[in-house]
Every structure is written in C-alpha cells, then in structure tokens.
Amino acid sequence: MAQTLFDKIWDKHVVDSIPDGPDVLYIDRHFIHEVTSPQAFTGIERRGIAVFRPDSVFATPDHNVPTIDQHLTIGDKLSRLQVDRLSENCKNHNIQHFHLQHENHGIVHIIGPELGITQPGQTIVCGDSHTATHGAFGCIAFGIGTSEVEMVLASQCLMQYKPKKMRITVEGDLNKGVTSKDVILYIISKLGAGGGTGYFVEYAGSTFRNMSMEARMTVCNMSIEMGARGGLIAPDDKTLEYVKGKKYSPHGEELDQKIEGWKELYTDDDAVFDLELNYEASSIPPMVTYGTNPGMGIPVDHPIPTNAGEEKSLEYMGLKQGEKLLEMPVNYVFIGSCTNARIEDFRAVANLVKGHQKASNITAYIVPGSKLVEKQIDDEGLREVLGDAGFEIRQPGCSACLAMNDDKVPQGEYCVSTSNRNFEGRQGPKSRTILASPLTAAATAINGKITDVRTFE
Amino acid sequence: MEKFTSIVSRAVPLREENVDTDQIIPARFLKATDREGFGDNLFRDWRYNDQNEPKAGFVLNNQDYSGTIFLAGKNFGSGSSREHAAWALYDYGFKVVVSSFFADIFKNNALNNGLLPVQVSDDFLASLQEKVESDPSEKIVVDLETQVIRLESTGEEESFEINPYKKKCLQNGYDDIDYLVSILDKVEEFEKK
Numbered sequence: 039m040a041q042t043l044f045d046k047i048w049d050k051h052v053v054d055s056i057p058d059g060p061d062v063l064y065i066d067r068h069f070i071h072e073v074t075s076p077q078a079f080t081g082i083e084r085r086g087i088a089v090f091r092p093d094s095v096f097a098t099p100d101h102n103v104p105t106i107d108q109h110l111t112i113g114d115k116l117s118r119l120q121v122d123r124l125s126e127n128c129k130n131h132n133i134q135h136f137h138l139q140h141e142n143h144g145i146v147h148i149i150g151p152e153l154g155i156t157q158p159g160q161t162i163v164c165g166d167s168h169t170a171t172h173g174a175f176g177c178i179a180f181g182i183g184t185s186e187v188e189m190v191l192a193s194q195c196l197m198q199y200k201p202k203k204m205r206i207t208v209e210g211d212l213n214k215g216v217t218s219k220d221v222i223l224y225i226i227s228k229l230g231a232g233g234g235t236g237y238f239v240e241y242a243g244s245t246f247r248n249m250s251m252e253a254r255m256t257v258c259n260m261s262i263e264m265g266a267r268g269g270l271i272a273p274d275d276k277t278l279e280y281v282k283g284k285k286y287s288p289h290g291e292e293l294d295q296k297i298e299g300w301k302e303l304y305t306d307d308d309a310v311f312d313l314e315l316n317y318e319a320s321s322i323p324p325m326v327t328y329g330t331n332p333g334m335g336i337p338v339d340h341p342i343p344t345n346a347g348e349e350k351s352l353e354y355m356g357l358k359q360g361e362k363l364l365e366m367p368v369n370y371v372f373i374g375s376c377t378n379a380r381i382e383d384f385r386a387v388a389n390l391v392k393g394h395q396k397a398s399n400i401t402a403y404i405v406p407g408s409k410l411v412e413k414q415i416d417d418e419g420l421r422e423v424l425g426d427a428g429f430e431i432r433q434p435g436c437s438a439c440l441a442m443n444d445d446k447v448p449q450g451e452y453c454v455s456t457s458n459r460n461f462e463g464r465q466g467p468k469s470r471t472i473l474a475s476p477l478t479a480a481a482t483a484i485n486g487k488i489t490d491v492r493t494f495e
Numbered sequence: 496m497e498k499f500t501s502i503v504s505r506a507v508p509l510r511e512e513n514v515d516t517d518q519i520i521p522a523r524f525l526k527a528t529d530r531e532g533f534g535d536n537l538f539r540d541w542r543y544n545d546q547n548e549p550k551a552g553f554v555l556n557n558q559d560y561s562g563t564i565f566l567a568g569k570n571f572g573s574g575s576s577r578e579h580a581a582w583a584l585y586d587y588g589f590k591v592v593v594s595s596f597f598a599d600i601f602k603n604n605a606l607n608n609g610l611l612p613v614q615v616s617d618d619f620l621a622s623l624q625e626k627v628e629s630d631p632s633e634k635i636v637v638d639l640e641t642q643v644i645r646l647e648s649t650g651e652e653e654s655f656e657i658n659p660y661k662k663k664c665l666q667n668g669y670d671d672i673d674y675l676v677s678i679l680d681k682v683e684e685f686e687k688k
Contacts, residue, residue, distance in 0.1 A: 064682065461574060467545075
C-alpha cells in the first residue's frame with residue numbers, strides 16, 4: 039500500500055501496539071536541556087530505575103545560560119542550579135553532556151544537526167516544542183513534556199497515537215528578499231495558531247527542495263506555531279551531503295548502508311493525506327507579525343487587518359487596526375534562536391549590513407546558535423563585518439527568545455526578532471515582539487524602523 | 496498519579512482564546528528543579544501587577560469564583576511544551592480543564608498528571624461560561640466513567656471523548672512508565688532487529 043514518509047518512519051519504530059490504545063514508539067535520539075529534564079531524573083531515581091539507553095541521550099544547557107562571560111560562574115542562582123543539576127544528572131547517568139565550556143555547546147536544536155547526531159529516518163524527541171526542527175532531515179521529531187522525558191529515559195520509548203497527516207506543498211522560486219522564515223510565517227498566517235493541531239506536516243514541492251538544509255530547519259522549526267506536532271521534509275542529496283562527515287555521522291561502510299536505507303524515505307505517489315494545502319512561492323512576500331501569536335502575520339507593507347477578537351492582543355502590542363508596521367521605529371533587534379541562528383543566517387545578515395551602520399536608537403544582538411556557528415562567524419570574517427555595523431555579537435544560547443536568562447527586551451519596547459514566538463511577555467515582561475526574517479531584522483537595525491528588505495539599499 | 500473518577504464542583508471561567516503556556520506559567524518561573532509550587536505563579540503576569548499586587552480584573556483574583564474546574568477558551572495550552580503549565584494548574588487546585596480545543600502537547604501533559612482535559616463543543620463551552628459567569632455558585636459535574644460533563648442545575652450535558660487507554664490510566668492512577676518498564680524485554684528484542 040502506498041505510504042507517506044511519516045508512516046514509513048513511524049511503522050519502523052513501533053515496538054508494540056496496545057489494543058484500542060497507543061503505539062509504543064521506539065525513540066532513536068533523545069535530546070535534553072536543563073529546564074525540562076530535572077524532574078524527569080528525579081522521577082526515575084525515585085522509582086529506582088536506570089537510564090535505559092544513555093548512549094542515545096545528548097544533553098546541553100541552553101535556555102538559562104548567559105550569552106556573555108560564559109567562562110565565569112552563572113550569576114543567577116536559580117539558573118546556575120538548573121545548569122549544575124543537568125551536569126550532575128548527566129554524570130550520574132553516563133550521558134554525553136555538551137556543557138557550557140564544551141566545544142560542541144549550543145542550542146539543542148542547532149547542535150543535533152551540525153554534529154550529525156540527527157540523521158534521516160530517525161525518531162527524535164526533546165522536552166522542547168521546537169524539536170520539530172530536526173524534521174528537516176526526514177525525521178519524526180517532536181516536543182514532549184517532562185513526564186514523557188522520564189518515559190524515554192526509562193525505556194527509550196513513548197506511548198503515542200498516530201497523528202493525522204497534512205501535506206503543505208509550495209512550488210516555485212522565492213522572490214528577492216524572501217527567506218524560508220517568510221515562507222513559514224506566511225503558512226502559519228494562513229492556518230492560524232491552532233490550524234495544524236492534531237497533524238504532522240510534510241513540506242513538499244520545489245520551493246522546499248531548493249532550500250538549503252539550514253533554511254529547511256527554519257521551516258520545520260516553526261511547525262509547532264500552527265499547532266502541528268512536527269513537520270518533516272523528505273531527505274535528498276542535499277541532506278546526505280549535509281550529514282556526511284559530521285562528528286557523530288556514520289562513516290565508511292556503515293554510511294553506505296545507511297544511505298541505501300535513506301533512499302526509501304519519501305512519500306509514495308499514491309499516498310493519501312488527511313489534508314493537502316498548496317501555495318505558490320511567488321505570492322509570498324517578506325512577513326512580519328503584529329500580534330501575540332505567530333498566526334498573526336502580514337506582509338511587511340500591509341496594514342494591520344480588522345479581524346474581530348484581536349483587540350486585546352493589539353492593545354498589548356500598542357498597535358491599531360489599519361495601521362502599518364512599515365516605517366514604525368523600533369529600538370531592539372534580536373537575531374538568534376533555534377529558528378534563525380545558523381551560519382547561513384549570519385552570512386545573509388553580514389552580506390546585507392556590510393558597509394552600513396546600525397541606527398543610533400537600535401540595540402542589535404547577534405546570538406550564534408552554537409560554538410561551531412560562532413567559530414564559523416570568526417573563520418569567515420563575519421565578526422568584523424557585523425561588529426563594524428554596530429551589532430553586538432554574543433555567545434551561544436537561547437538568549438532573548440524566551441527571557442529565562444539575562445537577555446531581555448525592556449517593558450513596552452518593540453523588538454524585531456528572528457525567533458519563533460511573539461507571545462505576551464515572551465522576550466521579557468511587557469515586551470513587544472515582531473517576528474521576522476534575519477534579512478528584515480538586519481535592514482530594520484540599519485534603518486532604525488521596520489523596513490521592507492525589497493527596497494533596502 | 497492520583498486516581499480520577501468524578502467531580503462535582505464550582506468552576507473558574509477564563510474566556511480567552513489561544514492561551515499559550517507562556518501565559519499559564521512564564522518562562523522565568525521555570526527554574527525550579529521539582530514539580531511543586533508552580534500554582535503560586537499560575538497566570539503570573541495576568542494575575543499580578545508590577546508591584547506583585549493582585550489585578551482586580553483577573554478571574555483568579557475574583558472571590559466570587561472558586562472550585563476545581565477551569566473553564567478555558569478555545570485552543571488552550573498552545574506553544575511551549577513546558578509541563579510546568581499542567582503542574583501549575585494542578586498545583587493551584589484544578590482537577591479538570593474544559594475547552595473546545597486543546598493544543599496536543601498540553602493535552603498529553605495534563606493527562607500524564609491526573610489533570611483531566613475535557614473537550615466540548617464551542618456552543619456547550621459558551622453555555623458553561625455564561626451560566627458560571629451569571630451565577631458563580633453554579634456547579635458542574637464531570638464523570639469520567641460515563642464521559643459526561645453536566646450543568647448540575649439544568650441537567651444540560653454533553654459527552655466527551657477520551658481514549659480508552661488513558662481513561663483506564665486515570666481511573667487507576669497508573670502512568671505510562673509503569674507499563675513501559677514492564678515491557679523492556681520487548682524493547683530489547685526490537686533493538687536487535
């Protein structure tokens with residue numbers, strides 16, 4: 039029978055099926071970070087059980103960590119406690135831990151792929167909703183809660199119901215100034231913040247095929263923002279090229295064998311989805327959000343729509359229906375997060391800002407997703423370009439995406455942010471987030487006001 | 496996990512759609528390493544002002560409302576996977592959350608903590624909200640065995656879905672880990688394939 043890519047991967051991982059109940063799904067890779075894992079370790083310890091497959095678990099602290107002076111002890115006592123607890127838990131249970139000083143440290147969803155831990159056809163979980171990122175490699179990757187982290191530590195399995203399947207097909211070439219971030223913001227604006235709930239998405243079509251692996255990760259990363267459990271893209275030659283030669287990737291004969299298996303990872307022609315959506319790349323412009331969920335997105339040059347029920351959200355944002363965001367002054371720009379902190383993002387930003395200076399009202403943070411990305415920034419001479427333009431380059435971490443560390447947007451201030459969520463208070467109490475692509479963010483930093491990158495000179 | 500059978504209680508209504516888990520429990524309160532105490536910061540930024548004084552307009556600060564049933568708006572619990580959101584609601588004292596639509600991860604997290612997510616139609620949710628808002632002493636009955644939610648005064652009711660496996664877990668206070676650990680030999684066999 040014709041199968042979707044999702045079904046092929048799922049079916050290969052079913053250990054057991056409960057009659058009238060869930061499947062027991064085997065998990066290949068389990069990423070953990072400091073915020074959603076401590077209670078899970080306490081849980082298994084209370085039950086007196088060991089971590090079942092410590093070699094399949096990889097840990098890194100990212101949410102709480104400062105992005106300056108990482109060689110020093112973490113100042114915030116509670117943050118330090120969580121980071122230290124992760125360290126102790128990994129030591130006690132023999133788990134590979136990319137600690138703050140480790141050369142492989144970074145945001146969990148950045149380091150998995152760049153180290154080759156993430157490979158096509160895998161099932162991947164993490165106590166973090168942006169685990170969907172890894173779907174870019176043709177994986178079933180999704181976020182879980184802490185009780186589920188405990189389950190995976192205890193058994194390397196989860197009890198799961200198969201979600202419904204949706205295919206989103208986008209065809210054609212992207213317009214100038216339009217990035218993968220705009221594509222996913224556009225899709226989410228069409229579906230709304232809950233439009234994908236209950237579904238797992240496959241992204242298909244030439245637009246995604248033409249994207250780099252980094253760009254595909256940005257798309258899959260935000261699948262959760264329309265409520266979908268995850269999103270995946272069938273692996274192709276680009277995927278194999280990316281995976282090859284990475285630190286944890288298979289090598290030699292093992293790699294050849296794996297590649298044979300990976301060639302089966304595609305949706306059969308006659309496979310049926312519960313929902314199919316189709317878009318044209320040519321109709322996608324640079325996007326920005328104006329409200330307090332990621333579904334509230336518009337083309338950068340459009341006025342804020344007059345939708346019912348958005349009043350409270352607009353009041354929070356200090357915006358009015360019919361107003362334009364274009365040309366609106368902002369004081370903060372954040373380029374980072376698991377959505378847009380890969381080397382390709384910083385290359386694009388450096389290319390755009392080269393020879394320019396940020397506006398005097400702007401505080402602009404550049405936060406690399408990992409130590410490896412930071413090293414690439416240095417090796418490629420981007421630090422100088424970005425620094426000359428007045429951008430502050432910090433050390434890897436989740437930073438101002440979620441205000442769990444010192445990097446926060448002050449009360450009432452607008453921030454054009456390449457992160458994934460514009461929820462109330464997400465970047466700091468009463469902060470106002472406008473989600474956008476790295477290009478839009480960079481151009482905004484130069485002009486000191488929200489800018490249409492298509493007309494940036 | 497505590498067993499769940501049925502509940503008769505007053506309810507606390509919050510007519511807000513798309514309530515994300517960042518609102519239920521803001522990230523800066525996720526720094527604890529145990530599961531207790533999150534109820535104090537449930538809806539922190541909606542509940543307290545900058546001086547940490549309760550905001551009069553917010554429903555948790557309204558003395559008229561009480562009970563162990565939380566009446567939420569549509570698409571409740573979206574965004575971050577933080578189980579702390581379910582812990583905060585439970586720790587505050589809620590045993591049931593009613594909505595016409597739940598985000599996936601939140602729903603799983605709630606079920607894994609003995610907090611019953613009850614999904615009803617938009618119309619029935621609106622009706623529950625109206626009744627409770629006009630008379631906060633109105634009681635709601637939630638019965639897991641028959642999968643029915645009912646307004647005690649009028650008898651108006653609707654049935655709700657829950658999968659048989661999760662229902663059994665809640666009724667008996669079992670969790671998935673007990674089961675998973677019991678089949679580790681099967682997992683080992685699977686790994687050899």
